[in-house]
Amino acid sequence: MFSLIRLPRIFTVHQVPKAFQEDSIISGYRHPRSSATDCILSLFQLTNETLNIWTHFLPTWYFLWKLLTVVLTHNVRHDAFIWPLLVFLASCCVYPFTSSCAHTFSTMSARARHVCFFFDYAALSFYSLASAITYSAYVVPDVWVGSAFHQYYVAVAVLNTAICTGLACYSRLGLPFLQYNHGFVKRFSECQSPKLGKILRVAAFAYPYLFDNIPLFYRIFVCAGEGCTDNETNSLHYCHTALAFLTVVLFITHLPERLAPGCFDYFGHSHQLFHICGIIGTHFQMEAVQLDMNVRRQWLLAHAPPITFSNTFGAALLSVALSLIIISVFSKALFLTTSRKNESKRTMKTCPPKLSSSSRSRKELLLPHQN
Secondary structure, eight states: OGGGOOOOOOEEGGGSOGGGOOTTOOEEEOOTTOOHHHHHHGGGSOOTTHHHHHHHHHHHHHHHHHHHHHHHHSOTTTOGGGHHHHHHHHHHHHHHHHHHHHHHHTTSOHHHHHHHHHHHHHHHHHHHHHHHHHIIIIISOGGGTTSHHHHHHHHHHHHHHHHHHHHHHHHHHOSBTTTEETTEEOSOOTTTOHHHHHHHHHHHHHHHHHHHTHHHHIIIIIOOSTTSOOSTTHHHHHHHHHHHHHHHHHHHHOTTTTTSTTSSSSSSOHHHHHHHHHHHHHHHHHHHHHHHHHHHHHHHHHHSOOOOSIIIIIHHHHHHHHHHHHHHHHHHGGGSOOOHHHHHHHHHHHSOOOOOTTSOOHHHHHSOOOO
16 A cells, blocks of 8 residues: 555755755755645655654653543542643643644745744743743742742743743744745845854743743752752752753754764754653653652642642643734734745745756746645
8 A cells, every 4th residue: 555655755955945954964855845745744754854753743642641641540620739730741742742743744835834833932932831830839949939939930931931932933034024024034034044043042942941940950959958858859850951951952063963964864863862852851850740749749738829720721821822922923924925836936035945957947846746
């Protein structure tokens, strides 16, 4: 049966528009105007995105299983102490699934690529907020419980998700309607300022991560003596923190493919390793949060502010709503025109590909792919 399926053609870096090119990745590119069917079929062929997709799609089901286990083994309707864990596990399902979808369908068009990763950034900001919610409920050191910082911590984290999503979206094209409109990039874009876009994107996620982890960093790196919550959970927190640092290094440096362009196109390039380290780190974070929840439950119920709908599910829903509004604003300018033909011309004008003498003509490459 598989022999009857014609898999989409694979291209080299010089055969695709610059907007679709990845640093130091030479081959394994999909057609820049792939159909939805082609995108799904590409899951079962080797491209430079295949492992990016599967390294997040498969863990989604692992975290979903963890979420269902908690729901089925606890009285979640009446036990509010479990609610922060439910929000966190939901975010652990959402962010890898959204990422896998973004990598799958990002080659349907230039506009689709932007929108796909807008949603990817929003999912990561939701995961960041969920981490803050669980840290506020279970991880904050004893000495900070009930402090002014603790009381406003989740509220600030919600604001940070809006900043994170907005800045990450801005890093791709700039301000909608002012710096780009009708799909035409007027000034700032990844094509024209890739380093600036990368710096802004790193800052967009580094800032909320550093803020969210203030209680944890104080607990495991600074605090000493009574009230520092030095228990068996800290070793898991160390593992999660180390892996989080490693993901940042991989994202920034593009190692190892930068050392040997073309050698890691399909296996072992930085984004694959970034996904793997991120998922393993999330696993350690989940284990640490659950252990803290169980070990500290009685003390926190007696001394910590009450866990309510507003500082758990309410904060999460507000964060999602803000992110969707931001995505709609950034996406609206991209969809003011609906002609796919005009879009392909604008993409080529903004980010023209470099074609080798042996490759097909530019006109042929940008025609809709036919199976």
